[in-house]
Amino acid sequence: MQTELAPEFKGTADGEEAEAILRKCVHCGFCTATCPTYQLLGDELDGPRGRIYLIKQVLEGKAPTRSTQLHLDRCLTCRNCESTCPSGVQYGHLVDIGRKIVDEKVPRPALEGALRWTLKEALPSPLFGPAMKLGQSVRGLLPAKLKAKVPAPQPAGAWPTRSHARKMLMLAGCVQPSMAPNINGATARVLDAAGIEAVIAPTAGCCGAVKFHLNDQDGGKAQMRANIDAWWPFVEEGAVEAIVMNASGCGVTVREYGHVLRDEPAYAQKAERISALTRDLSELLPELVPLLKDRVSALPGVFAYHPPCTLQHGQKLRGGVEVNLRALGFDIQVARNESHLCCGSAGTYSVLQPELAYALRDRKLGHFDQLRPTAILSANIGCITHLQSGSGLPVRHWVEVLDEALRS
The missing domain is CATH 3.40.50.1860 (Rossmann fold)
Structure with a gap:
């Protein structure tokens, strides 16, 4: 796809990355066949190819509108289109760039902006846990829509106490310990049964995905750097062999730390190392099956x-x-x-x-x-x-x- 960047984007990191991604697109439309929002809405602009055109127009100097913003908002960032694309277009990275630029140029309605701010600040906050417990205590009284977002209380189960020579870091996450604490407990117990000790760095927090994908990319990067700082002593000492993720949404984000922080001299190499060490829990299964x-x-x-x-x-x-x-x-x-x-x-x-x-x-x-x-x-x-x-x-x-x- 031929692209001519507007002067404001020439020579910028976002502009150069976006242009490289756009040039891989061959307009084939295979992506529309596997796009969930296109399946529901049947609108070209609510499919990857249409959104790519919208982002291209903005990068070439056309002023984005509220309609542009809405079409980008309706993208799930599921990246199904990347699995389908024969040309290897990295659509997920492109839509992050497009949303960032459009949000800088198109103000959001006050209530919509307030909701997005609340989500990005509340979900990774230490106050989310107490708030979830309060919601669970009155869950039966909540309206149906809110009740659907508040799962019933769940015990975490016993955490293993044995020590093993093999150790892996595990990210507790921001919402998972409050909403479904048994997932982390179950992960630690399964690893323990296979002779692997799950280690949680106490100062590691949200992976950064919530803020990053709500266009607070600076806030998301700050959380990424904080996690790297929390994990690095374990990595540097060789105390752990991997960073295991039991939430695939966190896993895909941590695997991209190296890409997101590639231009930061103090973190680029560390981020690349962290991404290389990251494993989804399912990747350990071939090794766990014979042991269990x-x-x-x-x-x-x-x-x-x-x-x-x-x-x-x-x-x-x-x-x-x-x-x-x-x-x-x-x-x-x-x-x-x-x-x-x-x-x-x-x-x-x-x-x-x-x-x-x-x-x-x-x-x-x-x-x-x-x-x-x-x-x-x-x-x-x-x-x-x-x-x-x-x-x-x-x-x-x-x-x-x-x-x-x-x-x-």
């Missing part, structure tokens, strides 16, 4: 598995959960239709774009109904919470089921 096989009593029933977009499209990790859990005796099924499509969670998307998010959720749950499962499994706290809000079945992280099978 004789100790697992697979739970009965059919489990419908939803692979998060941040896992299958962002990190390009497909099939690992299904194949390895089946090797442990679980009946894991994936919907035959549209298993590649987003469930509509997409971080804060279900709050900011509820109509589209719930339409995608119900579409996904409809495909699961055909499997007649006893439970739904996933690998990301956002997907789990969003799917649970519309399903009468339990929705869990797959590691929780593995943990339960070990303990049984």
Whole structure:
């Protein structure tokens, strides 16, 4: 795609990166066939190719409008288009640049801006945990829409006390410890059973995704640098062999620290090292299966598995959960239709774009109904919470089921 940058973007990091991405696009339109919002709305500007044209126009000097902003807002950043694209267009990076530039030029309505500010400040805040506990204490009295965002209280279970020679860092996360604390506990117990100690750096916090994708990119980068500072002593000393992620949304972000911080002399090399050490929990399964096989009593029933977009499209990790859990005796099924499509969670998307998010959720749950499962499994706290809000079945992280099978 031929592009001529406007003078204000020539020679800038964002402009040069965006131009390089745009030049890979060949207008083929394959991306529209796998774009969730295009499937729902049928509007070219609500598909990747249309959004690419909008961003190109802005970079070439055309003034963006409120309509431009809305079309970019409606993108889930699921990156399904990247999996489909034959030319390797890095659409996720491009849309981050486009949103940043458009938001600088197009003021948002006051209420919309206030909601976005509240989300980016509240979710990673230390006050989120107490606020969630308060919400859970009055959950039965909450309106249905708010109740859907407040999961029932859940015990975290016992944390392993054994020490092992093999150690891996684990990011506790910002919302997961409050919304689904058993996920972290289950991860630590499963690793412990395989002779691996899960280590949490006490000063590590939010991965930075919430702020970064709500166009507070400076705030997101500050959180990324803080995590690197928290993890670096462990990495520098060789005390850990990996950084394991049990939330694929966090995992895809940490894997991109090296890219996001590449122009910062004090952090570029450290960020690259952190990204290289990051592993999704599912990547450990081939090693864990032979260690745990004789100790697992697979739970009965059919489990419908939803692979998060941040896992299958962002990190390009497909099939690992299904194949390895089946090797442990679980009946894991994936919907035959549209298993590649987003469930509509997409971080804060279900709050900011509820109509589209719930339409995608119900579409996904409809495909699961055909499997007649006893439970739904996933690998990301956002997907789990969003799917649970519309399903009468339990929705869990797959590691929780593995943990339960070990303990049984």
